Amino acid sequence: GQQLNQSPQSMFIQEGEDVSMNCTSSSIFNTWLWYKQDPGEGPVLLIALYKAGELTSNGRLTAQFGITRKDSFLNISASIPSDVGIYFCAGHKINRDDKIIFGKGTRLHILP
């Protein structure tokens, strides 16, 4: 079946560092989504990307839709303690009746 390969699986960084994570697939997607999940909560949408090459920012977060349509990355600048959580990428194809496929997530830890 379709799979999204998200990396890294986990990250341990110092507060203030920049973070980069990415998602790749063997399939082409029409939409890329990035979510964050806090403990005990559901995933919350951070950024949605609809065009190949699109670069979108949301505060300290920046995400890009790869030009091949098979990948996307998420950057977090100047990390702060509340950035801790699990970040998921998700892809969706042109036909809206296709499923939204989720990556396995990147677990971000911030060292004091």
Add this chain to the structure above:
Amino acid sequence: DAGVIQSPRHEVTEMGQEVTLRCKPISGHDYLFWYRQTMMRGLELLIYFNNNVPIDDSGMPEDRFSAKMPNASFSTLKIQPSEPRDSAVYFCASSGPQGRTEAFFGQGTRLTVV
């Protein structure tokens, strides 16, 4: 809007019992998704509906699982009989209106089957 509302937040039940999880999607959304999350398998799509009609239930683990959406504002996921391996967090999500693919998630139901 209050967002996607799921109930209960936590459910502990004995093996063999019937479990019913409930979801109220965001008003106006035409897609509803049921996901299951475990440490081992991550987020798995179980089933989704469009305009109250089930579109794809290929993710439903087995016949013990069933889902209904009797109207645009309510859906249920039922497990009967429940087993310990069904223990997971179950999320409901909705998306819409037409042309928007972002899914918005509820807070989830943490199910523990003992």
